[in-house]
Amino acid sequence: MSTLPPDTQEHLVQLAVRFGQVIRQAQIYGDEHPALDVAVDAVIDHASALLDAVGPTGFALAMPRFVAAGAAFRPPAATHAPLRELQDFLAERGLGGLDLRGVLRPATIMKTVRLLHELPGGGGPGPDAVNDQLSARGLTALTFTAVRSARDDAAAGGANDPALVCLRLYLRGVRAVQRLLDRGPSPATVLEMTRLGKGLVDMLETAPQRLLALGTPRQLVPYELRHPVHMAVYSVALGHRMGLRGEQLVDLAVCALLVDAGMAQVDPAVRAATSTLSPEDRAAMQSHPVGTVQLLLGMPDLTPRLRRRLVVSLEHHLGVDWKGYPAVERWTDLHPYSRIVSVADGFDALLANRPGRQGLSASDALDVLRQEAGSRYDPLMVDHLDSMIRDHLGLGRAATMTAQLEAMGHD
Amino acid sequence: MAQEPADVAAETDDLEARRVEQARGSINRLKVLMDPVRRGDEPQIADLSATFADQMLELLQTGAVELTLDEEGLWMGEGELTGKDLVGRAMLEGLVDEGLVGMTLLPTVPRAELEDLARILAKDWREKRSDEADLEARAWQRGFAHVYLEVRSRRVVSEADEGDVAPEEMVARLIRQLGVDTIDQEAGGALDAEIGAVMDQVRRIGDGSLEEPSLDELRGTRSHRRFQRELDAVRADRDVDGERVGLVLFEAVRHAPSGAHAAATIDAAGAHLRAAVRAGDLELAGAIVRRMGTVVQPGLFPGWAHGDAAGAALARLLGADLAAAVSAGLQRNPDKEAWKGFLFSLGQLARPGALGGVLALGRPLSDRDLIQALADAMLLVADRGEADLRRVLSEAADADLAVVLLALGRRPEPTLVELILAREGSADAQVREAVLVALRPHQSPRIKEVMRDALADPDSRVRMEALRYLTVYRDGAAADQVQQRLVSVTDKQADEAELRALAIASAIMTRGAGLGRLEQVATGGVAAKHPLAPRAALHGLKAGGAAGRGALERVGRGQPALREEIRALLGGTR
Numbered sequence: 001m002s003t004l005p006p007d008t009q010e011h012l013v014q015l016a017v018r019f020g021q022v023i024r025q026a027q028i029y030g031d032e033h034p035a036l037d038v039a040v041d042a043v044i045d046h047a048s049a050l051l052d053a054v055g056p057t058g059f060a061l062a063m064p065r066f067v068a069a070g071a072a073f074r075p076p077a078a079t080h081a082p083l084r085e086l087q088d089f090l091a092e093r094g095l096g097g098l099d100l101r102g103v104l105r106p107a108t109i110m111k112t113v114r115l116l117h118e119l120p121g122g123g124g125p126g127p128d129a130v131n132d133q134l135s136a137r138g139l140t141a142l143t144f145t146a147v148r149s150a151r152d153d154a155a156a157g158g159a160n161d162p163a164l165v166c167l168r169l170y171l172r173g174v175r176a177v178q179r180l181l182d183r184g185p186s187p188a189t190v191l192e193m194t195r196l197g198k199g200l201v202d203m204l205e206t207a208p209q210r211l212l213a214l215g216t217p218r219q220l221v222p223y224e225l226r227h228p229v230h231m232a233v234y235s236v237a238l239g240h241r242m243g244l245r246g247e248q249l250v251d252l253a254v255c256a257l258l259v260d261a262g263m264a265q266v267d268p269a270v271r272a273a274t275s276t277l278s279p280e281d282r283a284a285m286q287s288h289p290v291g292t293v294q295l296l297l298g299m300p301d302l303t304p305r306l307r308r309r310l311v312v313s314l315e316h317h318l319g320v321d322w323k324g325y326p327a328v329e330r331w332t333d334l335h336p337y338s339r340i341v342s343v344a345d346g347f348d349a350l351l352a353n354r355p356g357r358q359g360l361s362a363s364d365a366l367d368v369l370r371q372e373a374g375s376r377y378d379p380l381m382v383d384h385l386d387s388m389i390r391d392h393l394g395l396g397r398a399a400t401m402t403a404q405l406e407a408m409g410h411d
Numbered sequence: 412m413a414q415e416p417a418d419v420a421a422e423t424d425d426l427e428a429r430r431v432e433q434a435r436g437s438i439n440r441l442k443v444l445m446d447p448v449r450r451g452d453e454p455q456i457a458d459l460s461a462t463f464a465d466q467m468l469e470l471l472q473t474g475a476v477e478l479t480l481d482e483e484g485l486w487m488g489e490g491e492l493t494g495k496d497l498v499g500r501a502m503l504e505g506l507v508d509e510g511l512v513g514m515t516l517l518p519t520v521p522r523a524e525l526e527d528l529a530r531i532l533a534k535d536w537r538e539k540r541s542d543e544a545d546l547e548a549r550a551w552q553r554g555f556a557h558v559y560l561e562v563r564s565r566r567v568v569s570e571a572d573e574g575d576v577a578p579e580e581m582v583a584r585l586i587r588q589l590g591v592d593t594i595d596q597e598a599g600g601a602l603d604a605e606i607g608a609v610m611d612q613v614r615r616i617g618d619g620s621l622e623e624p625s626l627d628e629l630r631g632t633r634s635h636r637r638f639q640r641e642l643d644a645v646r647a648d649r650d651v652d653g654e655r656v657g658l659v660l661f662e663a664v665r666h667a668p669s670g671a672h673a674a675a676t677i678d679a680a681g682a683h684l685r686a687a688v689r690a691g692d693l694e695l696a697g698a699i700v701r702r703m704g705t706v707v708q709p710g711l712f713p714g715w716a717h718g719d720a721a722g723a724a725l726a727r728l729l730g731a732d733l734a735a736a737v738s739a740g741l742q743r744n745p746d747k748e749a750w751k752g753f754l755f756s757l758g759q760l761a762r763p764g765a766l767g768g769v770l771a772l773g774r775p776l777s778d779r780d781l782i783q784a785l786a787d788a789m790l791l792v793a794d795r796g797e798a799d800l801r802r803v804l805s806e807a808a809d810a811d812l813a814v815v816l817l818a819l820g821r822r823p824e825p826t827l828v829e830l831i832l833a834r835e836g837s838a839d840a841q842v843r844e845a846v847l848v849a850l851r852p853h854q855s856p857r858i859k860e861v862m863r864d865a866l867a868d869p870d871s872r873v874r875m876e877a878l879r880y881l882t883v884y885r886d887g888a889a890a891d892q893v894q895q896r897l898v899s900v901t902d903k904q905a906d907e908a909e910l911r912a913l914a915i916a917s918a919i920m921t922r923g924a925g926l927g928r929l930e931q932v933a934t935g936g937v938a939a940k941h942p943l944a945p946r947a948a949l950h951g952l953k954a955g956g957a958a959g960r961g962a963l964e965r966v967g968r969g970q971p972a973l974r975e976e977i978r979a980l981l982g983g984t985r
Contacts, residue, residue, distance in 0.1 A: 077537035080504065084482070167609070168585055175551065175589050186556030187517050195561060217609050220582065243642055265672070284668065293663040294672060297679030300519060302656065302686065302695065304648035311651050314659045326666040331658050335650065336641040380638065 004069055008050065012059050012068050013075045013083070015046040015100070019109075020086030026113050040106050047104045060097030060145055061087035067097070093119045094126035096147035104141050112142055162210060169199045170214050173229035174221050177257065181224065181264045184295045190254065197253030200236045201246070212237060212392045215348065218359070223352050224263060224271055227345075232256040234344035234385065235337075241384045242340065251305055255312040256341045262291020262313070276356030286325040289314050312337045316345060319376040339378040343369065343385050346377060362389060430473060431490030437466040438485065438492040442499055444533035456530065464525035467516065476516040482507055505536030509546035513561035520557035527553050548590030653687075657698030664706045670720030677703060677724035684728060688736040691744025693753045703728070704759025709795065722762040729760060729768025738775035751784040758788030766792060766803055770811035779817075779844065779872070786817035793818070804830055812837065813845040820849030828853050835861055840870035847876040854884060863889045866896065871909055878909075882916040890920040894928055897947070898939040907943050914951025918959060926955045930962045934969055946976060953980045 004012075021039040029035050050057055059068040063084045066075045075083060090096060093116065115133060119125060127144040134143065176192045183189075203211045215233040217226060235256040239249050263271060266288060270281045277285065292313035299306055315338035318324045334342075350365035360368065366386050373379040440463040447455035470476060476487065484491040485503055493499035516525075531550055539545075544552070547562040644650040660680050667673035680699055687696040705711065707722045741750070754776075757769060769789050776782045793800050800822070804815045812834055819827050831849045834842060847865060850858050858880075865877035866889065881889045896905075897913040905913070914932075917925045931937040933948040941947075949966070952959040960981060967977040 077504070077508070080508070163609075164585075167582065168589070171582070171585050171589055179551075179554070183554060183556070187519065188555050188557055188559045191515060191559040213609060220609075242638060244645075248642075248645055265668070287666065287668040290663045290666045290668070290676075291672070293659060294667070294676040294679060297660075297663075297676060297683065302683045304651065307651035307656050308645075310659050311655060314662060326662060328658075328662045328666075331655065333637075333641075336638060336645065380635070 004073065005053075008053055009066075009068075009073055009075075011046045011049045011053070012057070013066060013079055015043060015050065016059060016061065016066070016086055017079050017082045018042040018046060019098075020082050020089070022109060023086070023089060023113050023116060026110070027117060031110050031114055036110075037106075040109050043109055044104050044106065047100055050100060051103065056099070056101050058097060058099030058145060061090070062096075063087050089116075090144070091147055092121040093130070094124050094147065095130065095144045096127075097145045099143045099145060100141070101143060102141035108139055108141050111137060111139055162207065166203070166210055166214055169196065169203070170217070170220075170229060172196055172199075173232065173257065174225045177225050177228045177260075180228075180258070180261050184264060185258065185261055185299055187299065190258075190299065193254045193257045194250060196257065197232065197236070197250035200232060200253050201249045204236055204240055204249070208237065208240075209392055212388070218352065222272075223354075224260070227348055227352070228257045228260050230348040231259070231341060231344045234347060235340050237388055238340045238344060238381060238384055239337075241388060242336070242381075251308065252337050252340065254305075255309050255337050256344060258296065258309055259292055259313045259316045259341060259345070260288060261295050262288035262293070264295070265291040273355045274353070286317070289317055290326055308335065308337060311335045312341055316341045318342075320378050321375045324376065334378075339381050343377050343381040346372075347385060347389075426473065427488060428490075430470060430476075431487050431492070433466065433470040434476065434478070434487045434490070435492050435494075437463055437470065438499075439494075440466060441529060441533045442493075442496070442502060444529060445498055445502060445535055448530060448533045449535055449538070457526075459533075460526040460529040461522075463529040464522045467525050468520075468522065471516060471518045471520065475518055476514075478514045478516075480507055480511050480513065501535060501537065502533070505534070505539075506532065506546065509536050510562045511546060511560060512563050515559040515561075517557040517559075524553075524555050524558050528555070528558050544590065545588050548588055551590035653692070653695035653698035656695060657702035660699060661702035661706055664703070664721055665712065665715070667717060667721075670717040673717040673721045674724035677721060678727065681724075681728040685733055685736040688733065688753075689739045689743075691740045691742075693740075693744060693746070693749040696740075697749075697753045697756055700753070700756045700760060704756070707762065708759070725760045726762045726768060729757065730771050733768075734771045734774055737772055741775065747778065747780060750781055754781060754784040755788050755791075757785070758791030762792075770803075770807060770814055773814035774810055777841070779848070782813050782841075782845070783817050783848075786814050787821065789814060789818045790821055801827070801830060804834075809837070809839060809842065812839070812842045816842065816845035816849040820845070820851055823852035825853065828855065828858065832857070832861065840868075840873055843868060843870065844872045844876050847873060847880060851880060859884070859886050859888065862886070863892060866892055871906065874905075875909060875912060878912045878916050882912075882919050885920055885922065887920055887922070890917060890925060893917050893920060894925055897944060897951075898932060898937055898941075901940045902942060905941065907947065910941055910943055910947035911950045914947045914949075915954045916951075918951040918955040923955055923958050926952060926959055926962055929955070930966060933962075933966045933973070945970075946973070949973065949976060949980055 018039050022036060022043060025033070025036050025039060054069065057069055059066060061067075061083055063080065066073055066083070087096075090098075112134060115130070115137070119130065127146050131143045134140070172192070173196050176189055176196060179186075179189050179192075200211060200214075203214075211233055215230045220226065232253040236249050236253050239252045244252060263285075266284050267281075270277070270284055273281065293310050296306065296310055296313060312335055314326070314328075315334050318326075318328065318334060318338070319342070320334060320339065322328070322330045346369055347365055350360045350368055351362065353359045366389060369377055369382045369385065373382040440459055444456065444459040444463065446452075447459060467476070478492070479486045480503065482503075485493045485506075493503045516528075528550075531546065531553070534546075536546055547560070550558075550560045550562075641650065660676070664673050664676050664680075667676055680703065684696055684699045687693075687699065703725055707718055707725060712718070737754075744750070754772070757772065766789060769785065769792065773782055773785050776785065789800075789803075800815065800819055804812075804819065807815045816831060816834060819831055828850070831846055835846045837843050837846070843865070847862065850861070862877040862880045863886070865873050866881075868874050868877070878893070880886075881893070893913055893916045897910065897917060900910070900913075914929060917929060928937065929948045929951040932939055933945045933952065935945060939945065939948075949963060952962045952966070955962065963977050963981060967974045
């Protein structure tokens with residue numbers, strides 16, 4: 001991907017604006033009206049300048065971006081309206097942009113514009129048919145391209161590049177967790193987390209492998225900021241396997257993002273410790289579930305969702321044998337979300353460097369989960385996580401661990 | 412009369428239309444604000460932002476405000492708010508170009524947040540300098556707690572489109588554009604490689620789905636059946652009942668790392684308790700109270716370090732705010748038994764010195780049984796040795812006397828009688844009634860005299876309580892008065908229930924000697940002013956044992972109009 005010089009950008013944008021102007025004026029005045037001459041001349045001038053500077057080139061409109069020569073840029077605000085109008089006009093005919101292949105002449109432009117006006121709207125006929133007709137009329141200096149697809153955007157590093165979409169979602173999650181730790185939960189933060197949850201669920205439904213890839217970064221941001229995001233990723237994937245859909249999955253993601261909010265009440269020095277924790281510091285760390293409950297109680301309205309978040313926050317470290325923390329009297333079963341979040345939490349924590357121990361590889365982490373299935377973790381959830389991670393890495397359940405699996409873990 | 416669905420729909424439409432108009436007014440303020448913001452005219456910005464906040468706060472009184480944006484306009488539902496004028500279009504274009512697609516303003520939003528929001532929205536984002544923060548970053552850095560701006564990614568990666576940008580630079584830009592440049596990226600050589608690897612990995616991954624193990628595989632297993640049941644409960648929002656919420660609160664308080672945390676947890680739980688009471692949700696409210704009360708039960712958690720702090724916080728839950736919530740909740744939930752249970756459970760919360768809070772809860776109550784439930788709650792406190800009811804009675808305000816008296820009524824201590832009797836002349840009928848109820852366990856000539864006097868009390872509840880007492884203790888001295896009253900009261904002075912009580916009292920107090928007079932009342936031999944007196948007399952005869960039944964049969968023979976009722980009464984005695 002190259003950066004276009006400002007002059008080239010200017011010529012490209014003006015070529016498009018003027019071309020759109022010709023189309024509009026031809027529609028109003030007819031294609032032989034003298035008013036068109038100025039705009040047609042301008043199109044020719046900018047096309048010539050481009051051919052001189054960069055040779056045959058083209059552009060596509062994906063407002064507010066203008067994509068040309070494998071790069072994209074934002075045109076000046078003043079040109080947005082006419083460019084959007086041109087984009088709409090072309091899109092109606094199945095066209096997304098045009099390629100300048102040779103020197104333009106007034107007749108070429110006018111014949112092309114006339115043809116465009118003759119074409120039916122409603123999405124057709126598309127660039128191939130249009131280019132064939134242009135060619136049949138001996139017009140080859142200007143051809144049209146298709147409406148840009150998500151794949152094109154990805155190639156140009158555009159807004160729909162899945163890597164950027166994923167990364168943005170991930171960083172929004174990190175941002176929300178940071179806000180949560182800085183200021184505690186607020187309705188706006190929870191709304192942001194709900195939107196994030198929806199983003200994760202959408203991704204799960206369209207590209208589940210990409211969703212799981214979001215659980216892999218280890219260096220990008222500190223553990224306490226990335227861990228809740230990873231928990232949400234794994235929880236959503238696990239929940240889906242367990243039959244949760246739509247709103248329930250979003251709700252589950254929000255639970256996972258919130259359960260560690262109580263860490264905000266723990267001394268940052270203790271949170272950031274890398275060596276083995278003293279009993280006092282460990283107790284402080286282990287107070288975070290009740291801290292989360294306390295913070296969440298500050299939210300208005302004890303809705304079913306808030307009730308669920310309170311329960312999951314308190315329960316996510318209890319373990320299915322109820323021997324975890326805090327030390328509570330056993331009531332009914334752990335909430336199903338607690339059992340899901342607990343496994344997601346355990347897996348991500350095992351992959352990371354934590355006080356007094358090094359992060360494990362994914363295969364070792366899964367082994368640990370299996371050993372603790374039935375005591376700390378729900379065996380059903382461990383089964384699902386195990387098979388899911390192996391599926392994600394393209395491994396059979398019984399396959400020997402490969403370097404790919406090993407590489408997933410380790411800080 | 413119930414409203415027709417069409418009327419309800421029309422009212423809803425009207426409200427929505429009014430809301431859209433109000434919202435349009437607020438947006439017009441923003442349009443006016445654009446120019447001062449561009450010029451940096453701080454006094455005018457402050458003035459217009461405040462006006463925007465005022466208008467929006469008024470709109471928020473009728474509910475949250477949800478707005479959506481697209482290139483066509485700024486919308487509230489189907490109402491467009493920006494209009495077609497150039498300023499409105501400019502504002503809209505700038506916001507849309509920044510990727511803003513929606514806004515949610517919650518009713519709890521404080522004024523300062525709205526004023527801040529006005530400044531952000533009224534900026535002409537089309538004129539943003541290259542070194543200025545994006546709208547998303549700026550809004551996020553403001554730290555809105557009750558305003559949510561939804562921004563899509565269309566703008567975020569545009570810088571990356573400018574050319575060949577390394578992944579780590581892309582991340583840095585994303586972080587800046589998201590407004591989280593306070594994130595410290597962990598140092599380490601692996602960082603760049605990791606970002607690149609993750610992005611490559613994501614790009615490489617296609618849209619194929621993960622192998623989804625069929626749930627059929629698990630169907631039939633116990634664990635799966637259990638999970639399905641649990642999921643059904645989640646889907647129906649039945650997964651966390653009030654009892655479980657109470658347990659969570661209980662554990663959160665008990666495991667609080669400090670007294671301050673324990674108190675903060677209880678204070679926060681108190682807001683939800685009041686909300687539940689206001690809504691009449693006594694299942695949740697009762698669970699909260701019971702579990703919170705358990706935390707500080709003496710001896711249950713010996714050595715618990717935060718008991719005092721928690722106890723003081725629990726005492727704060729009682730008082731005027733909760734009383735107001737009770738008052739509202741009574742309108743929503745008419746289930747008297749549920750209220751009795753809830754009011755009684757409040758006794759578990761009261762700690763020494765908190766009885767005033769319990770008493771305050773009695774003020775919105777008018778039903779004697781509910782006041783009694785609260786009085787019993789107060790007894791719980793006294794039974795723990797944490798309150799001296801005598802002192803409470805001597806210090807209680809008039810409005811709170813009924814609760815204290817009813818509590819004292821549960822105590823058969825003779826030394827209390829004078830204290831109780833001292834309140835007998837109260838101008839408040841509820842207090843006079845409570846005095847008589849409190850005297851139930853006691854007998855003395857003085858008390859009986861008070862009861863006899865009370866037979867002429869202007870309040871029927873007081874008269875009924877006196878009748879009940881005198882009947883139970885078969886006070887023959889009151890018989891004449893009672894018999895006289897049965898025939899002398901008019902339909903304006905007593906209802907049917909009181910007439911029956913008078914007739915029954917007459918039979919019992921006279922130990923049967925009054926049956927003849929009752930028979931005369933029933934047959935019209937003695938004229939009564941109340942038209943229902945003859946029928947009421949039948950109930951007195953029924954209370955007169957075998958002699959009374961014989962009298963009833965005689966009345967039936969002579970009074971065909973009363974036969975059916977007499978047959979029912981006699982049937983009930985067999």
